[in-house]
Amino acid sequence: MTSYIIRRLLLMVPTLLGMTFMLFAVVRFAPGLREAGQANVVQGMMQSKQAQKQEQMLVALRLHLVDKNGHPISLPMQYLLWLKSTCEGHLGTSLEYPEPVLKLIEQRLPVTLTINLISMIVIYLVAVPGGLLAAVNRDRLFDRGYGLMSLALYSLPMIWVGSSLLGFFANPEFFNWFPAAGLHATNTQSMDFFQYIGDYFYHITMPIVCSTYAGFAFLSKQVRGSILDNLGQDYIRTARAKGVKGSTVMLRHVFRNSLLTLITLTGMSLPGLLGGSVIVEQIFSIDGMGRLAYTATLARDLPVIQTVALIGSVLTLLSYLAVDICYAMADPRVSYA
Amino acid sequence: MTTANLAVANHEVIANGGVSPWRRAAQRFGHNRAAMAGLLVLAVLVVICYGTLPWTLGCYARQNLHDTLRAPTAAHLMGTDRLGRDLFSRWLLGGAISMGIGLASAAISVVIGVGVGVVAGYSGGRVDAVLMRGVDVLYGLPYILLVILLRVALVGRMTSTLAWMGVPHPREVAGIGVLLIGIGAVSWLTMARVIRGQVMSLRNRPFVEAARALGLSPGRVITRHILPNVIGPIVVYATLTVPAAILAESFLSFLGLGVQPPVPTWGNLASAGVAAINPIHIRWWLIFWPCAGLTVGLLCLNFLGDGLRDALDPQRD
Numbered sequence: 229m230t231s232y233i234i235r236r237l238l239l240m241v242p243t244l245l246g247m248t249f250m251l252f253a254v255v256r257f258a259p260g261l262r263e264a265g266q267a268n269v270v271q272g273m274m275q276s277k278q279a280q281k282q283e284q285m286l287v288a289l290r291l292h293l294v295d296k297n298g299h300p301i302s303l304p305m306q307y308l309l310w311l312k313s314t315c316e317g318h319l320g321t322s323l324e325y326p327e328p329v330l331k332l333i334e335q336r337l338p339v340t341l342t343i344n345l346i347s348m349i350v351i352y353l354v355a356v357p358g359g360l361l362a363a364v365n366r367d368r369l370f371d372r373g374y375g376l377m378s379l380a381l382y383s384l385p386m387i388w389v390g391s392s393l394l395g396f397f398a399n400p401e402f403f404n405w406f407p408a409a410g411l412h413a414t415n416t417q418s419m420d421f422f423q424y425i426g427d428y429f430y431h432i433t434m435p436i437v438c439s440t441y442a443g444f445a446f447l448s449k450q451v452r453g454s455i456l457d458n459l460g461q462d463y464i465r466t467a468r469a470k471g472v473k474g475s476t477v478m479l480r481h482v483f484r485n486s487l488l489t490l491i492t493l494t495g496m497s498l499p500g501l502l503g504g505s506v507i508v509e510q511i512f513s514i515d516g517m518g519r520l521a522y523t524a525t526l527a528r529d530l531p532v533i534q535t536v537a538l539i540g541s542v543l544t545l546l547s548y549l550a551v552d553i554c555y556a557m558a559d560p561r562v563s564y565a
Numbered sequence: 566m567t568t569a570n571l572a573v574a575n576h577e578v579i580a581n582g583g584v585s586p587w588r589r590a591a592q593r594f595g596h597n598r599a600a601m602a603g604l605l606v607l608a609v610l611v612v613i614c615y616g617t618l619p620w621t622l623g624c625y626a627r628q629n630l631h632d633t634l635r636a637p638t639a640a641h642l643m644g645t646d647r648l649g650r651d652l653f654s655r656w657l658l659g660g661a662i663s664m665g666i667g668l669a670s671a672a673i674s675v676v677i678g679v680g681v682g683v684v685a686g687y688s689g690g691r692v693d694a695v696l697m698r699g700v701d702v703l704y705g706l707p708y709i710l711l712v713i714l715l716r717v718a719l720v721g722r723m724t725s726t727l728a729w730m731g732v733p734h735p736r737e738v739a740g741i742g743v744l745l746i747g748i749g750a751v752s753w754l755t756m757a758r759v760i761r762g763q764v765m766s767l768r769n770r771p772f773v774e775a776a777r778a779l780g781l782s783p784g785r786v787i788t789r790h791i792l793p794n795v796i797g798p799i800v801v802y803a804t805l806t807v808p809a810a811i812l813a814e815s816f817l818s819f820l821g822l823g824v825q826p827p828v829p830t831w832g833n834l835a836s837a838g839v840a841a842i843n844p845i846h847i848r849w850w851l852i853f854w855p856c857a858g859l860t861v862g863l864l865c866l867n868f869l870g871d872g873l874r875d876a877l878d879p880q881r882d
Contacts, residue, residue, distance in 0.1 A: 242698060243698050243701050243702060243705070246698060246699070246701075246702040247702045247705050247706060250702055250703070250706060251706065254711065254714045254715065254718065255714060375871075376599060379599075379864070379867050379868060379871060380864060382863075382867060383808070383860055383863035383864040383867050384860055384863075385812065385815050385832075385835060385856055385859045385860060385863070386816070387815060387816070387819045387835055387836060387839055387856075388835065388839075388852070388856040388859070388860070391839045391842060391852070395842060445867075449871075506709050506816075506820065507816055507819060507820075510819070510820065518709075521709070521710055522709070522713070522820060525710060525713045525714065525717070526713075528717075533710070533714075536710070537706055537710050540705065540706065540710075541702075541705040541706060544701075544704065544705035545701075545705060548701070
């Protein structure tokens with residue numbers, strides 16, 4: 229197992245290199261990056277021409293656009309320099325905020341990850357039992373109704389749902405039940421731990437609803453399909469024939485096999501934990517990774533864009549690895565000698 | 566069992582066995598009421614959105630500053646917007662453009678995805694490894710970021726190229742074109758993976774080996790023996806790409822990165838409606854009609870795709 233993991237980690241290297249290369253190419257291809265980067269650092273008219281020029285030089289130096297003597301660096305060299313400094317952990321300073329990129333990410337990554345993890349748990353809690361019940365009641369009322377409902381929810385545009393939630397449930401004219409924006413009340417200092425947690429959940433209820441309602445359809449459809457596949461297998465009939473209890477058959481024989489599908493699907497959805505939340509964060513004004521990536525891209529904030537995308541890529545690769553390991557553990561037939 | 570009974574039973578076996586798989590799929594699809602309803606409503610939407618194109622193209626951007634923000638009346642069936650433009654004609658044209666974006670993305674994903682999937686699955690080995698690593702790379706990059714960056718990188722260049730080529734309305738065409746490239750660039754990945762898996766399992770089946778043993782060229786084996794067997798998944802995933810692309814366009818419009826007004830799409834009409842919400846005046850028609858169009862269109866397409874998947878699934882019955 230250990231040697232398998234090591235081998236897989238080594239295989240990740242070329243993929244990761246490919247990702248960094250793509251990222252570099254796309255980012256450098258976009259016009260206006262240099263100009264925008266320089267303009268942001270120029271702080272008003274007070275500075276002398278010379279000071280401005282010096283600032284511009286510093287930024288260009290930081291972005292590896294020029295070398296110490298002010299000569300422009302070729303693109304391949306820029307790529308290598310960027311790789312080198314990234315590997316050394318120097319992610320640079322944001323051009324838009326006066327803070328190191330690492331600090332920005334530190335503040336925002338937990339926000340996005342918690343919201344998306346909670347959303348994922350909610351989706352699984354609904355979709356897995358739903359898919360299971362639908363498979364057991366195949367072609368009966370529950371199956372049909374649940375299938376229609378989840379597909380209908382999937383088809384609702386998120387911007388409509390989000391703005392309607394805001395319009396009806398965070399509006400003094402209708403129901404002023406939930407806050408319209410942010411993650412915390414203003415008086416968090418005076419709260420004890422449980423009040424703090426309560427306040428947090430009170431704030432994230434609507435974002436969670438908004439990011440979960442569309443997720444049921446796909447997952448429960450897959451769960452239902454894989455359970456139906458397994459129900460038709462010979463070993464299920466054998467188990468039934470020798471008198472194993474119905475619930476035991478479902479849990480030990482059918483569900484255990486369907487778990488494999490579930491693992492694959494989970495692995496596929498893990499990368500989305502980071503990137504899928506731009507819209508929700510934008511609607512509910514939450515300062516998370518999605519919003520950071522979005523504003524950084526609009527502002528051409530090069531170091532932030534590169535770091536966010538890089539973290540996303542690494543997470544994706546790690547989740548692929550996690551899927552393979554879980555697969556090996558859940559399925560005794562798979563051997564990774 | 567009497568001979569007559571046996572004969573009847575035999576006859577039934579022949580009758581059931583004699584129906585072609587396509588026929589059986591069509592029958593299954595016909596029994597799926599949600600999918601049939603979806604198909605019907607979709608056909609109506611397509612006819613009214615595309616049938617009125619000659620009219621809507623003429624007046625979608627016509628402003629009337631005396632008639633701004635009117636609620637729906639007989640003259641303006643869906644009301645008017647901030648600039649006094651008739652929402653009904655914009656909605657119709659927006660529907661046509663949204664559906665067109667969906668179809669074009671599906672076409673892109675079929676061409677690239679099936680191409681890559683078939684080549685990777687059929688060749689195997691190093692070619693497969695390289696192509697699939699490429700797919701992994703694109704999968705890993707955050708999707709919205711990729712679309713935004715592609716937009717930023719390409720819009721200016723494409724506009725000037727189109728203007729140089731003498732295409733009318735270069736800005737609008739370039740905007741839609743870049744959007745399609747962005748959405749298309751990511752939507753073929755799933756298709757490629759699915760098709761690769763299917764082709765890999767087909768490659769070692771006896772009939773394909775027989776075809777190869779008979780000396781058929783790889784191109785001919787692929788077109789005559791492999792592709793007809795993966796047409797089911799291709800159709801299903803292409804159908805499901807259409808709503809996904811329409812949804813992606815609406816997200817991008819919400820972020821201000823989709824098709825730019827005055828060219829309407831359901832997505833940018835909806836986000837304009839969201840932007841027009843304020844606590845004092847609730848102008849419901851500005852958000853209701855585009856969102857209703859989006860919802861109904863997406864619902865029909867999803868029902869259709871889902872019904873096709875059930876009908877074309879060879880493992881059923």
